[in-house]
Amino acid sequence: MTKRQSDTTQSLLNALPDTNAPIYARLKSAILENIGSSTWLPEQRLPSESEMVKALGVSRMTVNRALRELTSDGVLIRQQGVGTFVAPKKAHSSLFEVHNIAQEIADRGHKHTTKVVELQTVKANTDQALRLGLRTGERIFKSTLIHFENQHPIQLEQRIVNTTLAPNYVEQDFTQLTPFAYLNKVAPITEGEHLVEAVIPNAAEAEQLAISTHQPCLQIKRRTWSGQTIVTSARLLSPGHLFQLFGHFGRP
Amino acid sequence: MTKRQSDTTQSLLNALPDTNAPIYARLKSAILENIGSSTWLPEQRLPSESEMVKALGVSRMTVNRALRELTSDGVLIRQQGVGTFVAPKKAHSSLFEVHNIAQEIADRGHKHTTKVVELQTVKANTDQALRLGLRTGERIFKSTLIHFENQHPIQLEQRIVNTTLAPNYVEQDFTQLTPFAYLNKVAPITEGEHLVEAVIPNAAEAEQLAISTHQPCLQIKRRTWSGQTIVTSARLLSPGHLFQLFGHFGRP
DNA sequence: ATTCATGTAATGTCTATACAAGTTAAGCAC
DNA sequence: GTGCTTAACTTGTATAGACATTACATGAAT
Structure with missing residues (x-):
């Protein structure tokens, strides 16, 4: 029974x-x-x-x-x-997401496109090695992208990537999947660090973003960890009053 | 033996x-x-x-x-x-600190002072209750401070605080210890969330910061958790190119 | 010298049991 | 009904022992 x-x-x-x-x-x-x-x-x-x-x-x-x-x-x-x-739904559950520009633009009902300016393998210089916690001269991936919202450039993304955690990084088509999304897939983020300041773009950056060199930009330097290892270090430059959201990277 | x-x-x-x-x-x-x-x-x-x-x-x-x-x-x-x-020392251990304006100014070798504009108990309106995860009408603490670096105002701090986690908040002397430091002492931060954007101050804010209403400011809205509970929600407004540092709040 | 087998030590997991401590509801005395 | 006691249930902690898995050092066989 x-x-x-x-x-x-x-x-x-x-x-x-x-x-x-x-x-x-x-x-x-x-x-x-x-x-x-x-x-x-x-x-x-x-x-x-x-x-x-x-x-x-x-x-x-x-x-x-x-x-x-x-x-x-x-x-x-x-x-x-x-x-x-x-556990009860956390008050801040919706803010657990990390900033994802493609999603953000989609949420506004706009069209997001990406232009890949640079995507290659290089040897890390001292600064880059420090940012990734590697030794100078080790191989790293480097990429530069421009994100567009309805044809308007809204963010310049310069990124270096740890080759061991994302060995196929340079073979990706970043017009389809953003580097952030790809990296988070192959090496899920467990921690992050942000450095934020208001800066003036240099001439090249201003040209890429189609703005004047007097337009203040929000600059975010972000590093993300997967476990104990640094996955990637990125510098994001956005003109104007772009809204930025940072969360704590918790469980999904 | x-x-x-x-x-x-x-x-x-x-x-x-x-x-x-x-x-x-x-x-x-x-x-x-x-x-x-x-x-x-x-x-x-x-x-x-x-x-x-x-x-x-x-x-x-x-x-x-x-x-x-x-x-x-x-x-x-x-x-x-x-x-x-x-465990080996983490590569980013030094970045575990959260932004603390008093410390930052001291690090620059400058003098930090604080002016307390407002410090009182109020009933939460809908927006404030939402930000603290409470119900409308519950008692909260509210404070407004201006931080000075060598006599120059550099940050406006508007803050609301959960009364249960910091019951003696309104009795503190915030010219000696910053609200952030005090709150972190009585209810250690376990998580945080930041909302950052570049904004233009309104007339009252511009006056308090002694700037023009055309000067762009970095606005940080920060909420901090102690365990599952929201301790405080703050809005920080800083003119110019102030450097901001955000960390992940880990173990001390 | 090299390779292989073996033993030892360390952590990883699991069991069965025991008692402590907090919560709730039923039942009893009044 | 009110208030108290008690029983049942739940999670929290601790024990003693067992076997599995991994790493490493040692020694034997080649």
């Missing part, structure tokens, strides 16, 4: 991946899957540890580890004596 | 706090203490789990939990079959 699983427990079992990863990791995956697919909603209660133990046939310490780690990541909320719940 | 502890194990025992916190938490504290005080240096090897088990008289799972959590925090590096090590 087996008692039927609750729907919540059943959806947990359904989402269990069939890999050879450790049990606790598969349980974490299954929980994240249910939350990510909105099968489990914010504030919703999860099965208790003992229910999971019975349903999965594993020990409580294993279940406990999965739940504890997800709690530490802010995915779940646990209260002693009460239960485990999907 | 007791074998003498290694120096590393001994310094671990010495740093064990005498609280009634859980064992694993006290072990974490002791390890962090040794790293923080540079008793243990980056790359240095820690005692193995079994050594700690013997030295502390606890079970291996308890030691394992402490080490695993510190590894997840990036404090330690573990390698199966080899050992546990203090």
Whole structure:
């Protein structure tokens, strides 16, 4: 006389991946899957540890580890004596995204295009090596792009890239996928750093952006990490009152 | 015939706090203490789990939990079959600091002073409540300050603050300690969000900053979190080419 | 000398159990 | 009904032991 699983427990079992990863990791995956697919909603209660133990046939310490780690990541909320719940939607969840100019332009209902000015492999000079945490003379990728919004140039993007983390960088078609999007795909961002100032463009930059050298620009120098390694260092130059959004790079 | 502890194990025992916190938490504290005080240096090897088990008289799972959590925090590096090590100094550690205008001015060898324009308790309007993740009508603190560098106004700071996390905010003397420094002391920052744009000040703001309404300013809207709660939301307005630095808020 | 096998040590995972501590609801005394 | 006690359930922590996986050093066989 087996008692039927609750729907919540059943959806947990359904989402269990069939890999050879450790049990606790598969349980974490299954929980994240249910939350990510909105099968489990914010504030919703999860099965208790003992229910999971019975349903999965594993020990409580294993279940406990999965739940504890997800709690530490802010995915779940646990209260002693009460239960485990999907964490409420964060007030700033929509701001977790990092600035992506293509998306931003699309959000405004405008058309985004890109012109690739330069895309090649070079040897790092001292400054470039410092920015990427490499040694002078090591091979790096270097690119220069101009982003257009409805035919108007709105951002100049100069970027250097770590070759080990993105070995196929120079073969990409950046008129289709922005460097940022590509890099975040091959080496997901875990941390970032921004340096922002208002600057005056030099003559070449002003020409590329089709503005005068008196027009103040917002300059962002951004470095992004994937784990402990620096993926890329970029300098973004945008004339006028362009709106910029920076987030903290958290879980997706 | 007791074998003498290694120096590393001994310094671990010495740093064990005498609280009634859980064992694993006290072990974490002791390890962090040794790293923080540079008793243990980056790359240095820690005692193995079994050594700690013997030295502390606890079970291996308890030691394992402490080490695993510190590894997840990036404090330690573990390698199966080899050992546990203090994590190498991060390449970008010096950029972990968040922008602090007083420090920045001091770094330039200039004198920083503050004028408190406004400091009071108000009821949150809809916009303010949204920014702090509260409900309209709840009590919040509100402050307006002007920062001076050698008698020149260089930044206008408008800020609202969560009363529950910083109940004594309005009693502080912000000519001595900046609101940012005070808030970071009472509710340490764990996350932040920035909105940056180049704007033109309105007449009142231009007057407070002693500039013309044609002078472009860098506007930063910053919100900071302590855990899951929003501590404060600030709007910083700086004329000219002021240099701004944003970091990722990591462990201290 | 080189290669291979083996043993040792270290971390990684998992189990079964135990007790502590917080929460909630039912039931009892009044 | 009110208030208290108690029981059941939940999460938090800790233990002792087991086996797996990885790395490395040592020594044997070639």
